[in-house]
Amino acid sequence: MTRRVPSWLVDAVAIAAAAVEGVLTAIGEESITGLVVSMVAVLALTTRDRWPVPSFVATLPAVVFPGAVVAVIVTLHSVSSRYRNRWLLAGCWLVASGIVALPLFDLAPEFWHTDMLLGTIYFTLTAGAPILLGQFLHTQRELALRLDEVKQAREHERRLDAEAILARERNQLAREMHDVVSHQVSLIAVQAGALGVSTADPVVKQAAENVRQLSVNTLDELRHMVNLLRASGTPATELTPQPTLTDLERLIANSAIDARLVGAAPQDLEPPAQRAIYRTIQEALTNVRKHAPGASATIDISHDDTDLTVTVTNTPPTRPDLALPSARHGLVGLHERAALLGGKLHTGPTSDGGFQLQLRLPVGTARG
Structure with a gap:
């Protein structure tokens, strides 16, 4: 050296x-x-x-x-x-x-x-x-700085690829679990219903009805867990506490971006909705740091009687960025999260050269 x-x-x-x-x-x-x-x-x-x-x-x-x-x-x-x-x-x-x-x-x-x-x-x-x-x-x-940025960007791309692979594996696991377990539990429910109809013993009839009802409840719980598995996109989802809206201020403070939060969400949001809002803001800030160096961001959270809207808008970059490849895994995951909650995600450039990401969720779904 x-x-x-x-x-x-x-x-x-x-x-x-x-x-x-x-x-x-x-x-x-x-x-x-x-x-x-x-x-x-x-x-x-x-x-x-x-x-x-x-x-x-x-x-x-x-x-x-x-x-x-x-x-x-x-x-x-x-x-x-x-x-x-x-x-x-x-x-x-x-x-x-x-x-x-x-x-x-x-x-x-x-x-x-x-x-x-x-x-x-x-x-x-x-x-x-x-x-x-x-x-x-x-x-x-300048070249040394650019090479360091390229190195960091490539490392970030490798993490995204790894997370995308894990997400695909989790989706595959969720589908297999749903197909296998739900098929068997459905057979149990059918057999229990048939037993309840064919027997005259009131004790056996009540036991068969209980088995059938438990099977139906198990299927509902299974579908809920499958949705959670398919909505999860990070390897640490199972073992660490999931983020909530109370973690937003720390997320913004640690983003290394000049960002400010405007507005607030309702206090009685369901955990899946809180996670979707948190992940949306997290991905938006990551994209600002990656694709708009030097830009500032505004995070606006508003709601009315029908919709809850989260809008992240960033200004144009103040420093030149690198034309780095991107598989857009993060945005794909955000679209899936929004769809699972009955909402929509919109992205696109702004008139002044910046970029805007908007998440819209139905209030009824978000509040449970």
Whole structure:
């Protein structure tokens, strides 16, 4: 693994080189003024990380007199490392190359003189080199951040795929359990009903009716449990407490998104409805974090006599996102949850470039 050079060491070398050049140049010119100007340029290097452009401007006089160029090259690199504005960088490049080449006008008889042209080319490249290096390092840092985001996104996709596989297995298990168990229990109920009709013994008739009624109740409970299994999409569903609306504030606070909650749901909602609302908001916030970096979100919960509505709306992203593949397992699961409760899920972009997810549940189903 390559070790990075400490930033303080780079700063110390740059300042020392600029100071040595300034002192030697001022001594060669035998000028106190040149020494003072050079020292001002060296002091400007200490503030280039916080104020790169003012520091660059402060180093320009040292280029004209006594002719020290190290400080301006270092500040040019700082400006290029901080900013992406092409006009700003082009302006700094032209100013720096022009000032560095300014003494040539006193030495060359005309602009088209060979020495003048070669000197201009040399100083233009000299001023352009730190700008190109700064842009390269800036791009390298951005690429490292993007690679880290890609790594996290791929890990998230792997978790989604694993959850989708588990959900399919649970659905298969639910269907098999329903087909096998309900068939056997139905036979028990039929046989008990036939026994109750064919016998004249009141004790046997009552026992047969009890068996038949218990079988019917068992079938109802079985269908309810199958619906719960098919609605579950996470591997921890069986062993951990299911989330409720009281967990919403913690979910929003831990989402790493600028999100706010507006409105509230009724207090007497059934647990399946509370889980559906929680999972819907959780998936919406996950999608905002994944597909709209830097966006803020508003979670609105409202209800009337017929419907309970949960709307999650996010603003357009403020940072560029990556075109990552997505199997949309989360939205598919939300549609299934809404359908099990007799509701609907709507998703789509907004007019300002954001996105909106809306869950609508019948109040009668949500309250039981």
